[in-house]
Amino acid sequence: MAKRKINMGMVGGGPGSFIGAIHFNGAILDGQIELVCGAFSSDPEKSTITGKEYYLPANRVYGSYQEMIEKEKLLPEGERMDFLCIATPNHVHFGPAKMALENGFHVVSDKPLTFTTTEAEELVALVERTGLVFAVTHAYTGYPLVKEAREMIKKGELGKIRKVVSEYPQGWLSDPIERENQTQASWRTDPGRSGKSGCMGDIGTHALNLAEYVTGLKVTELCADLSIMVEGRPLDDDGNVLVRYENGARGIIYASQISAGEENGLRIRVYGEKGGIEWVQAEPNRMEVKWTDRPMEIKKPGNAYLSDLAQYNTRMPPGHPEGLIEAFANIYRNVATCIQCRLDGTEPPAEALDFPDVYDGLRGMQFIDKLIESSDSEKKWIAF
Amino acid sequence: MAKRKINMGMVGGGPGSFIGAIHFNGAILDGQIELVCGAFSSDPEKSTITGKEYYLPANRVYGSYQEMIEKEKLLPEGERMDFLCIATPNHVHFGPAKMALENGFHVVSDKPLTFTTTEAEELVALVERTGLVFAVTHAYTGYPLVKEAREMIKKGELGKIRKVVSEYPQGWLSDPIERENQTQASWRTDPGRSGKSGCMGDIGTHALNLAEYVTGLKVTELCADLSIMVEGRPLDDDGNVLVRYENGARGIIYASQISAGEENGLRIRVYGEKGGIEWVQAEPNRMEVKWTDRPMEIKKPGNAYLSDLAQYNTRMPPGHPEGLIEAFANIYRNVATCIQCRLDGTEPPAEALDFPDVYDGLRGMQFIDKLIESSDSEKKWIAF
Amino acid sequence: MAKRKINMGMVGGGPGSFIGAIHFNGAILDGQIELVCGAFSSDPEKSTITGKEYYLPANRVYGSYQEMIEKEKLLPEGERMDFLCIATPNHVHFGPAKMALENGFHVVSDKPLTFTTTEAEELVALVERTGLVFAVTHAYTGYPLVKEAREMIKKGELGKIRKVVSEYPQGWLSDPIERENQTQASWRTDPGRSGKSGCMGDIGTHALNLAEYVTGLKVTELCADLSIMVEGRPLDDDGNVLVRYENGARGIIYASQISAGEENGLRIRVYGEKGGIEWVQAEPNRMEVKWTDRPMEIKKPGNAYLSDLAQYNTRMPPGHPEGLIEAFANIYRNVATCIQCRLDGTEPPAEALDFPDVYDGLRGMQFIDKLIESSDSEKKWIAF
């Protein structure tokens, strides 16, 4: 049997969505995945428009994810979608994910995983029961230099980790643009669609995920100060958190959507006994590596001096920049490889298993719970 | 009739090629183009391997571009390739380009356009005669901030242009790695495959193209000093050029492949009467805009303050980096749009016509000629 | 009467001191101040060595600050020192400061102001009683772009302030170098000479001072997590603090001396409703000014677009870097001007009054108290 592309269906990503397009670009970039169907909007007309933009035949564009899953299931393997990409607002993550899993489809879901932690736990249980592939697009860990940081720390190059500063300032919600019906702002500041946290759920979870991924350490205690800076907004738009890690390291996690003038300032700094690393998402193709006893180094993708894992996640020779779509694509490529291996009955290579999964998704939900518990509490430390 | 994807065939890009993969990634990124056939190597076995990697059916993988063009021509419109992507070493650009044009196929060719200027002139004539779409991947002009620079200058924001410094240092040929059969180095330093210039043909032409694209000005005189720094290498690996522009502006163009430790350092600085711009390819998502009378500004993609053309060439909101694949994709998207418009019988929008074409390719060839003439001459200035 | 230089005496700054030399360089840079006497070390021999390096006559080099103050007092005005520079370790700040004030000498003291808050309060009372000039060298606020940030915020250019991140990572105490008798490390990690805090007292106080100076806002609540990362060290070498400002702004202050590989990473970011600023001490001659609605600007010293206060604190035209000695010199120049005005019976210009004073010193001491109270407490917020 000829090798074939892996088939993707998409829920969400209709007109006005920006994340849908990124998922699409990232999924198809490497040529292993094909978009074969979609339920792009709860409005069938809008769904149809997007379906045409993706050159889908009319019979593979659906009015709802339920319809899509039911009908796709009836198609033969190789024709039907292999996995579902979920690019909807937060409150519509759980439904499609659950139904997809129950019907034998693998899943790639945007984050946060679900609307409530209970739902997230249910998905974990479902993934464990079905054994299906489930990825959550904490895509910033898809960058090659983030992989390099993780590998350096895993190998002990920095020594025991002592301090971690993970921050994610944005400024786009400095004004109450949700009142002008800006699409992104509207649902992200709406508790009914976003969940119980705004800023921290949307991007604070990325900061946590990045810190834990890079260090290989779990946060075990936290002390949070969440706030609403734009009057009348129902959800937090800024949050500052003291954290302690399982090995005794201390640190800070902060996120903000009212840091006026910041675009998308995810940055991580990790310090061990022997050295430190600093990586900034907006300039992802350089990482500072600082040493106590010799000059700072700047590592860049595509070079032979990098770890295998970092090299596995780059397409280009040195000096040819890759961006966030490529980081998404690194997750999708791994998912495609894992699904392909299941089709082939083989074991995926270790590198292909390196993507954020349902447990990362659950951890993000628990983090949101703990942040709100802490922020509302007089108690200094909350166990996590 | 349903809108359909534009079909691409590829020549070159077999095992070991890096540029083939970039063309592929860039072509398919936006979902408008599909790779339908290829002659990936002059070795049919290698061609087959690459064809499988791209999931092509065996009957669409050919042993030569001649065979491909002949057979594809027989297929019905919609099934056959619409355009040919040429990702071969320099000495195999002309043949496929010419044959494609003669058989009614549009073309996207890597640069330099051809092996000799005569060939380039022949292609220009063919394009003019056939009216087919022809793009040359001087892809660095595909970046959104390069578009912004061009638009700012076109609108006169910098005033009359006075000085242009366009430079392209690389260091990967600091050692004679061609003797160890490094694939890229081998053909690029071989006059039989690369042409009469090494470094200047390979990357100096990018520096020229970028300078002329951004400023909208032509170089009219030049004075070149090309050199071979690695003993025994038959082609230039470094070149420094004084240039004069049609409007009286002066400047420098230099390129190097022995600037040890440089990765891919294309950078342009343009100064007018009122201000200047500086853009560095390795960090493509920021551009310095310098003023005589107020603070320097940093422009970044995705922002509403940018020109329409810059915004047209971005996929992402501010702070979400795009890279070189996206710059390639901007060319491919325009080519696809132009071909689509021909299928539809409509006029493409002005933005879609903004890609490097056969005239840019010819100009690159002429530049190589003049550089060598100048470098060999005792005369100071050579008209260009 | 001819105008004369202002005379400085110094206590501390003997062999091995680095801060003594910076005080000296900063004091004399602008030619208004002359070092006329000193008690450079408690070891008279060492004091003599340093005195000779400063070309002082033997009779103006003293064995103790007590002796110096007593003897200088007997000299005629114009010959005797006008003010005392205190460049000793922390536990020897209070004694000389008190005795100097009591004997009519103005004072420039290094920070932290004293060993205990009680002492600091006593100095405040003495300054209020004597009316003498008293500066504390929180020298980082001497940089011209820090002045610019303050002026911008004062004028409301950023709108109401919402978020402040002030951080000061260093890495030089990553190893227990105090056990190898490294001079700086030995006293800074010794509770008997440094006081009850290590890192936070030494540099955390700078981070607070910078934040409050730039914003013009006071911290009113804090929640601190201080830690000792190098086993066996008796004082904190890292501290993370959540803070709340009087106007409702939130923020973070952190300092560290175990952030391996960091040199002297003081950085401040302030965000208001309309924009933000970011300034990094290690590259003091550029400041990012970020806006919600237009490109980021980079302000640089020496330019006409800067506020008067920023221009007053620069010596050079644009592009000619100034450093930390110049920032110290800005304080000293102001002190000299204030003393000169007293000699002349005139009022100093407003710009000359802009230096950190005894109240800033007291606030630093109170900050240390509150940090330790908070760090030891289960209570989340401590009023400050």
Add this chain to the structure above:
Amino acid sequence: MAKRKINMGMVGGGPGSFIGAIHFNGAILDGQIELVCGAFSSDPEKSTITGKEYYLPANRVYGSYQEMIEKEKLLPEGERMDFLCIATPNHVHFGPAKMALENGFHVVSDKPLTFTTTEAEELVALVERTGLVFAVTHAYTGYPLVKEAREMIKKGELGKIRKVVSEYPQGWLSDPIERENQTQASWRTDPGRSGKSGCMGDIGTHALNLAEYVTGLKVTELCADLSIMVEGRPLDDDGNVLVRYENGARGIIYASQISAGEENGLRIRVYGEKGGIEWVQAEPNRMEVKWTDRPMEIKKPGNAYLSDLAQYNTRMPPGHPEGLIEAFANIYRNVATCIQCRLDGTEPPAEALDFPDVYDGLRGMQFIDKLIESSDSEKKWIAF
């Protein structure tokens, strides 16, 4: 006999001068040098004003350098000036320098050394005859990291040098501000005061000096294109030069005063067989060191990993920025040490001999001659 400070007299540096103040600040910064007299302006009233600002007694403020040299000569050693600092416009360098040497005074002169090359040759002869100390303030080579670059290259760490790019863009003469009587602009664009070159004489000579100092190589051939971009200006305001070095290395030297928006952009890049360095004057406390086979390093002052020479030229621990005044001070400190050693009858340490001297000054003058010869010539290469 007690060690004493070295006495400096100054010619030039009156009201409106910026370079006079830098010389003064740099000279006194380290406390070894005292300004004892001056002829600050050809207008005695202006000279008096400046003299008072420097707290000089009226009898040491002179109406002309001739008067100063004659009268100072009569004072006893220890009271009279030891050396003359020349901070006048270019056409008044030679006179004071010559007379000072003839009367036994050491000299520190600003650059370019003289108005004509003949004068420069005369000064060289005089220095050789008198054996006096003579420094020329090509102060950019005073930075510690420039020293480090020189040491690295001298030790062969970069291998044989192949390519050197030394550039010095400024933008302050983008408009014809000399017509508004801006002091600096007026004399610098006036052939009667500046000499036969404008931009290249003023700052192009710095770019040459830096390149030759860092590499230890001489330029032996050049090809220049000088131009006047602001209509009506009598001297070049932009110049681009191809250069060849004695060892076969190639390169570019360019300078500009119409690169709108550039402040003071001196930058050097040197590439050898094994690696390269890049240093930018505006951010002098970091230097990129690039390697063919490992990550780029960033070297910073004050670190133990630096060469002795670099460490000798720094005052501060890592992360505490020094600027251009400190670079000037490094020259002055060496001059003071050399004069002190003569007073003591001892040999100065090797580090103290490392300052730009009369031969560097002569070379700058010859460079100007050759640039103009080349720019006016149809011949491509001019021997230098």
